[in-house]
Amino acid sequence: MDLEQSRKVADEPRLPVLCQPGAGKSCAACCGLYNYADSSRESLTRRLRARTRRFGEMTKTGDGLERYAKEISAVEDLRKRYEVIYCCEYLGFLDEQERRVGCLLHPAQNSGIDRRVGSFYGQELCAGYLCPSHQYIPKHQLKILIKIIDDWYLYGLCLTDIDLVTTYFRLLSDKIGEELKPGVFNNQALKDIAREYFNWKISWPFRSPDINRLGKYYFDGSQYMISRIDYEIFDQVRSPFDPIFLSLSSCFSQADEIEQAENLIRTNIEKFSSCYPTIF
Numbered sequence: 001m002d003l004e005q006s007r008k009v010a011d012e013p014r015l016p017v018l019c020q021p022g023a024g025k026s027c028a029a030c031c032g033l034y035n036y037a038d039s040s041r042e043s044l045t046r047r048l049r050a051r052t053r054r055f056g057e058m059t060k061t062g063d064g065l066e067r068y069a070k071e072i073s074a075v076e077d078l079r080k081r082y083e084v085i086y087c088c089e090y091l092g093f094l095d096e097q098e099r100r101v102g103c104l105l106h107p108a109q110n111s112g113i114d115r116r117v118g119s120f121y122g123q124e125l126c127a128g129y130l131c132p133s134h135q136y137i138p139k140h141q142l143k144i145l146i147k148i149i150d151d152w153y154l155y156g157l158c159l160t161d162i163d164l165v166t167t168y169f170r171l172l173s174d175k176i177g178e179e180l181k182p183g184v185f186n187n188q189a190l191k192d193i194a195r196e197y198f199n200w201k202i203s204w205p206f207r208s209p210d211i212n213r214l215g216k217y218y219f220d221g222s223q224y225m226i227s228r229i230d231y232e233i234f235d236q237v238r239s240p241f242d243p244i245f246l247s248l249s250s251c252f253s254q255a256d257e258i259e260q261a262e263n264l265i266r267t268n269i270e271k272f273s274s275c276y277p278t279i280f
């Protein structure tokens, strides 16, 4: 999947359920959420919390939005991973519990008034954009993702990583010999096993420490490149889990780390398949 998917108006209506599926999580990746130089959970939480408060205080009057935008540029660290992608100043928390991230200008947050007209992308693009995950991740897999992840930070990272999602669910299906049904994940044990896998998006032990790396991409400010793992220097062939390794921002320094990484994924898939027949 190519990153040069600049905003386009979608031909079909968006699946609102995917961006804002309900309490407990939401996605705002296409508004630039993860494109800050420091896109750690702690940093984004602080940023969104301060914005939401400021937005509530400043935007009640006529020129409030303009003053708000100016103040954000003055007080925030706006360094980006990738200059080409805009980081929108109107992203904030949508609920008091800080469990859903999203657009502070959206009509649902503004008594039905759509205030996105003056935003960087404009109302039409903001309302109509549909990211590639809508098209390239099968619907039953999207439903599973919504079922198993209850964390805005992790949800947006996983939902927009097509290889991470589709490769894993394909491996699980191959192992159990049938297509996965979302209802399967009502079972807590299977849900926990899948969660272990998706949590690696944040906690993978072989994750590159480079802050300019996001999944398989790495950035040098004005450009992005696609990473690759050089198996030859370890005298090894390409791993069957290579797309997953790249999605998890892997960086290996010795051959046995590749083996350990493969074992983690293999064990997770084995655990899933050994639980599966006892439950269904």
Ligand code: SF4
Pocket (backbone or CB within 6 Å): 018, 019, 027, 028, 029, 030, 031, 129, 130, 131, 132, 133, 156, 159, 160
């Ligand atoms: S990145 Fe995709 S799923 Fe996330 S908010 Fe944008 S359109 Fe919705």
Ligand code: SF4
Pocket (backbone or CB within 6 Å): 030, 031, 088, 089, 090, 091, 102, 103, 104, 105, 106, 116, 119, 120, 121, 126, 127
């Ligand atoms: S104005 Fe548009 S880009 Fe900004 S947060 Fe809202 S939807 Fe996202």
